[in-house]
Amino acid sequence: MGEGAAKELKSRWLAAAQLGLVSSTFSTLIGQLAASQLGRDAAVDWMTVAAQWADFSWALVFFGLFGRWTSRLAPRTLFWLAIPWAVFTSATEWFGLVPLFPFFQPIFTLQQPYWIGFLVHLSSALIYPLFAWLRWPLRRAPPTSAVRFAKRWAAGALLVLATFGLVSVIDGLGWPLPTLSRDVAGDQRYIRHMVTHHEQGIELAKLGKQRAQDPHLRALAALMVASQQSENRIFDRWWRGWSSEPMALCSSEERLAMPGYLTSAQMADARNAADGEFDAVFIRLMSLHHAGAVQMADNQWHSSGDPRLRLMAHAIRHEQQGEIALMNNVTGIEAVRQATRNMLANNL
Structure with a gap:
């Protein structure tokens, strides 16, 4: 990347904050739409989950605090890091931050199994490949392979949302997906x-x-x-x-x-x-x-x-x-x- 192009980049903290808003919104919507397929009621889950700002905060940690190492990672690399990062963030919350210090809320860990938080954080981390696009000012991102990948990834995320939304509507009308039971x-x-x-x-x-x-x-x-x-x-x-x-x-x-x-x-x-x-x-x-x-x-x-x-x-x-x-x-x-x-x- 040339010196002139580098000067056009946003602050990694600003880009991280924007990504945090996008990723936390995506994970919230996915959680709402997919809950019924997992036997969950999102409204009840929110009674034990204080806020969805956690995904926003983890994006700041990943691209802001660790940005010296992560801000230049290729979108494909960010995709492969999604699962280990989701494991780390959800485990940190479930085993430590929420039940112990600093929140002291054992109800979160005792009432919700670990996999719920993992799936929420995974859906958020899967949006991280968009960082290569969000790092640039609006409509000024160059047509690099990373930016093109990020744009395609964003389109795919919208398609996933639409699919979950359609399944949720059909389920709400009383037509759930067919049973897969062997008993x-x-x-x-x-x-x-x-x-x-x-x-x-x-x-x-x-x-x-x-x-x-x-x-x-x-x-x-x-x-x-x-x-x-x-x-x-x-x-x-x-x-x-x-x-x-x-x-x-x-x-x-x-x-x-x-x-x-x-x-x-x-x-x-x-x-x-x-x-x-x-x-x-x-x-x-x-x-x-x-x-x-x-x-x-x-x-x-x-x-x-x-x-x-x-x-x-x-x-x-x-x-x-x-x-x-x-x-x-x-x-x-x-x-x-x-x-x-x-x-x-x-x-x-």
Whole structure:
């Protein structure tokens, strides 16, 4: 690059900030549009993710702080660096920055499995090849191979957004992508049972939202309500898209056989508990209920069912073990340790 051309380049910090805006916007949109395909509700996920500014900040770190080494990398090299950079950034947040210093928010790590943050950061890092184009003032980028590659990459990113948008619209109209299950009957049984199990969990969590004396427990109960309601909406949408028959109600025998499904007497204990005793009763009963859901989700995760349903089951297994830890005020290093174990297995 000639001296004259180099003088026309923007500050790498300014270009990094612009790239951060583009990459964080892209990852946010992809997250919103792809959430339903992964059994996620983006609105609920935002209850435990403080802000999307993290992707903006990581772009500043990559091209600003490390810009002496990264700002001249070819777009193809930036593409190959996307996965390791996403692993590094998501792991730094999940294992350290958010649950420990400086944010001290164990709910993020305990309630959301690591792979969610990884996918968000990966979608952001995949926009980094645009840096070669954004480094130049508007409409003054020379027709170099790097700039041409970046422009084609931008067009591809827009096509990806449009594709996810179309799939999201079709899914929202009640036509999800066809099931890929090798055990349709098992998937249907799991959906029916988990919907019923969640309905009781929502009833109990609403009591906690209304009556818990500890404000943190009250807020956690509100999150449980939102999470399980959104999961039931996803289950219902998948059922209607994958089955021509309406979802049958679970029989009393099925409810009795469900792990963690509380008896009428146990639910009455929660409703009738004195104010000073309610929190302890709620934690005990919700822990039993969650343990049952974790067992059901773990079985589905290890099944031969639809990959989306299995991935959602993995998230449920992780989040409900994490919520038990949160009800028992687990924080710090212990929260990270438990979250790591919960991501890998049923530990109840």
